[in-house]
Amino acid sequence: MAKRTGIEVSIAIAEAARQADVDVVSAYPITPQTHIVEHLAQLVADGDLDANYITVESEHTAMSACVGASAAGARVFTSTSSQGLALMNEIVYLASSLRTPVVMALANRALSGPISIWNDHSDVMNERDTGWICIFANNGQEAYDLTLMAFRIGEDKRVMLPVMINFDGFILTHVIEPIYMFDDDEIADFIPPYEPVIYLDTDNPITMGPVGVPDIYTEAKKQQEVAIRESRSVIDEVFDEFAGRYGRRYRAVETYKAEDAEIVLLAQGSVIEAAEAAVDVLRDQGKKVGAVELRLWRPFPFDDLREVLCGTSIKQVVVLDRCISFGGPIGPVLSEVRSALYLEKDKPMVVGVVAGLGGRDIHLEEYIEMFRIGEECLRTGKDAGEEPELVKIVGLRE
Amino acid sequence: MVEIRFHGRGGQGAVTSAELLAQAAIKEGKYAQAFPAFGAERRGAPVLAFTRISDEVIKLRIGIYQPDVVIVLDPSLVKAVPVVAGLKEGGLVVLNSKKGPGDWKKDLGREDVMVASVDATSIAMEELGVPITNVVMLGALLKAKPLVNLEPLEGFIAQRFPRIAGKEIKAFRRAYQETRVE
Amino acid sequence: MKLKEKPTWRELPFACCIPEPGNSVYYKTGDWKTLKPVVDKTKCIKCGTCWIFCPEYAYEEDEYGYFESNLEYCKGCGICARECPAQCITMEEEVVE
Ligand code: SF4
Ligand code: SF4
Numbered sequence: 001m002a003k004r005t006g007i008e009v010s011i012a013i014a015e016a017a018r019q020a021d022v023d024v025v026s027a028y029p030i031t032p033q034t035h036i037v038e039h040l041a042q043l044v045a046d047g048d049l050d051a052n053y054i055t056v057e058s059e060h061t062a063m064s065a066c067v068g069a070s071a072a073g074a075r076v077f078t079s080t081s082s083q084g085l086a087l088m089n090e091i092v093y094l095a096s097s098l099r100t101p102v103v104m105a106l107a108n109r110a111l112s113g114p115i116s117i118w119n120d121h122s123d124v125m126n127e128r129d130t131g132w133i134c135i136f137a138n139n140g141q142e143a144y145d146l147t148l149m150a151f152r153i154g155e156d157k158r159v160m161l162p163v164m165i166n167f168d169g170f171i172l173t174h175v176i177e178p179i180y181m182f183d184d185d186e187i188a189d190f191i192p193p194y195e196p197v198i199y200l201d202t203d204n205p206i207t208m209g210p211v212g213v214p215d216i217y218t219e220a221k222k223q224q225e226v227a228i229r230e231s232r233s234v235i236d237e238v239f240d241e242f243a244g245r246y247g248r249r250y251r252a253v254e255t256y257k258a259e260d261a262e263i264v265l266l267a268q269g270s271v272i273e274a275a276e277a278a279v280d281v282l283r284d285q286g287k288k289v290g291a292v293e294l295r296l297w298r299p300f301p302f303d304d305l306r307e308v309l310c311g312t313s314i315k316q317v318v319v320l321d322r323c324i325s326f327g328g329p330i331g332p333v334l335s336e337v338r339s340a341l342y343l344e345k346d347k348p349m350v351v352g353v354v355a356g357l358g359g360r361d362i363h364l365e366e367y368i369e370m371f372r373i374g375e376e377c378l379r380t381g382k383d384a385g386e387e388p389e390l391v392k393i394v395g396l397r398e
Numbered sequence: 399m400v401e402i403r404f405h406g407r408g409g410q411g412a413v414t415s416a417e418l419l420a421q422a423a424i425k426e427g428k429y430a431q432a433f434p435a436f437g438a439e440r441r442g443a444p445v446l447a448f449t450r451i452s453d454e455v456i457k458l459r460i461g462i463y464q465p466d467v468v469i470v471l472d473p474s475l476v477k478a479v480p481v482v483a484g485l486k487e488g489g490l491v492v493l494n495s496k497k498g499p500g501d502w503k504k505d506l507g508r509e510d511v512m513v514a515s516v517d518a519t520s521i522a523m524e525e526l527g528v529p530i531t532n533v534v535m536l537g538a539l540l541k542a543k544p545l546v547n548l549e550p551l552e553g554f555i556a557q558r559f560p561r562i563a564g565k566e567i568k569a570f571r572r573a574y575q576e577t578r579v580e
Numbered sequence: 581m582k583l584k585e586k587p588t589w590r591e592l593p594f595a596c597c598i599p600e601p602g603n604s605v606y607y608k609t610g611d612w613k614t615l616k617p618v619v620d621k622t623k624c625i626k627c628g629t630c631w632i633f634c635p636e637y638a639y640e641e642d643e644y645g646y647f648e649s650n651l652e653y654c655k656g657c658g659i660c661a662r663e664c665p666a667q668c669i670t671m672e673e674e675v676v677e
Contacts, residue, residue: 004424004427005424006420006421006422006423006424006425006430008417097595097596098595099594099595117436117437118436119436160594160595168459170433170436171436171459172459174433174434174436175431175432175433175459176417176420176421176424176430176431176432176433177420177424177429177430177431177432177456178424178429178430197594198594198595198597198599204601205601206597206598206599206600206601207597207598207601208595208597209596209597210596210597210598212596215585215586216587216592216596218589219587219588219589219592220589220592220596222589223589223590223592223595223596226589270459271459273457273458273459274457274458274459274460276457277457277458359436361460361461362460363460363463364458
């Protein structure tokens with residue numbers, strides 16, 4: 001039976017890794033870290049988790065150790081944030097191309113500079129094209145549940161890809177809130193022992209990570225692209241099984257009061273709950289508004305998104321980005337949502353706003369302002385920002 | 399929903415107060431959040447911690463700007479920090495002070511609010527031997543506003559301070575007795 | 581089994597790994613050379629330095645402990661001749677009939 005506990009979200013995520021019975025944890029306590037790896041180090045030291053905790057001298061090595069351990073057939077977990085992930089970047093690509101299903105808990109935070117230890121989505125957007133399965137959690141419960149599911153998804157023989165579970169740094173990692181945690185036995189049943197497809201074995205040697213000459217590289221990348229695309233059916237299967245077992249249903253694209261809405265705010269992560277609160281306020285004023293959450297970031301849920309946004313009551317989408325793509329479309333999520341709808345005939349207008357960078361709180365009135373911007377854009381048919389910028393930064397001091 | 403803001407100094411355990419309160423509320427089946435003001439923690443610097451308690455799911459995930467309750471763990475903070483900033487009309491201030499609540503109302507310039515005060519530093523020194531007032535001040539809070547039941551909170555206090563559980567609980571109960579509310 | 585030289589993306593082994601150990605034997609680098617190493621066994625001290633240094637792993641040890649380069653793989657780089665402590669390896673022109 002699941003037990004409702006008041007627990008820090010970071011500790012709950014670490015407990016999920018323990019319950020998944022990971023073999024190897026490697027992480028580096030760069031600032032800002034979280035209690036996730038601290039708690040796991042404690043569990044290993046106290047003998048409460050039979051795993052190797054590999055201490056390293058940098059995040060680059062942490063990810064290298066993770067990939068190596070996974071290549072040797074171990075179940076591997078790590079956690080990081082912002083600059084730490086940026087330092088891992090080189091090996092993050094290797095994890096996906098070597099098909100090592102490492103699970104990473106990513107406490108989303110801003111990138112320097114100026115130096116910031118606070119929350120936004122700059123770190124994950126920087127890793128967008130690394131070939132990892134990438135899923136967002138909105139609250140502590142989801143972060144715990146999705147960490148458990150990440151092992152099932154990534155390690156599935158039809159997938160064999162690393163998985164990144166995203167949750168907002170500080171806003172979620174440092175909060176104590178009620179979380180339903182499962183018994184260890186239940187999780188042992190849900191997450192069976194890991195069986196690798198290929199692994200480094202001296203009795204049956206193989207080479208992992210060889211040179212891919214120009215005659216090979218393109219085919220290798222195509223294979224990888226197909227793998228992450230095809231992981232979608234397994235993600236849905238695992239979401240289904242989880243819902244069947246435990247009653248909580250996860251979807252690639254989640255909606256809130258969007259069925260008859262004209263204007264929706266589309267976002268990722270913990271802000272979606274506050275957006276829902278803003279929807280409630282505006283609904284009370286008779287406005288037809290809703291919220292849409294892009295939970296699954298990679299593989300991108302094209303069909304799901306089109307189903308929600310196209311040929312429906314929705315006339316206007318306001319995409320809330322928590323990161324800036326400098327000199328580009330400004331909002332990375334904005335540009336992807338727009339491109340996903342490009343060929344659709346009956347599609348809404350899509351405009352973008354940016355807010356909540358580097359730990360700036362987004363107040364309820366600001367969410368309401370975002371809906372107002374949506375209304376305005378729908379009326380004028382223009383982008384949210386003033387020329388030449390496409391997006392409007394909400395909460396900016398002009 | 400009740401929003402509570404704790405003012406303390408780094409190392410005094412304001413975050414622990416916020417967490418214990420939330421844990422007790424969650425144990426009673428309520429929804430609650432506890433979190434520190436996010437930043438780099440330094441010993442001695444003024445710090446903030448927050449607790450939200452509600453009968454419904456809490457969707458707000460930002461700092462508390464308009465609290466219902468303010469708790470001040472260290473008497474010297476009142477001079478250094480605008481502790482009643484944003485405090486809702488008719489809200490509650492819980493102070494660690496030898497001075498009575500009536501005097502404080504005038505000093506704070508907020509005749510509209512309820513004030514509770516207790517000499518938490520003396521209680522902490524007598525019962526614990528150190529001027530750490532986080533648990534003591536929870537006793538004062540519950541006297542002024544019974545947000546949670548005493549027993550589950552005492553359970554979490556004992557869990558958090560296993561070696562000095564008896565002393566902490568005694569200090570907590572003393573504060574509950576000695577707090578004056580006006 | 582020799583892997584296809586230009587597999588389709590479906591034929592490419594999983595994760596672009598090389599599932600067959602030691603398949604570099606199929607890759608004959610012997611025809612790259614203009615000079616070939618010749619070992620003077622009267623001076624050879626059987627130290628194996630040539631075997632260690634050869635980038636193509638061309639040296640093979642015979643039953644008497646002497647080392648000889650397999651010319652199907654020797655690419656003629658001359659590293660062995662330079663490293664041999666007894667200086668008993670000379671690089672000579674390979675005569676192709
Ligand atoms: S010449 Fe180069 S390739 Fe040939 S045997 Fe000597 S070291 Fe090896
Ligand atoms: S390096 Fe020279 S001496 Fe040593 S084994 Fe090779 S040929 Fe003989």
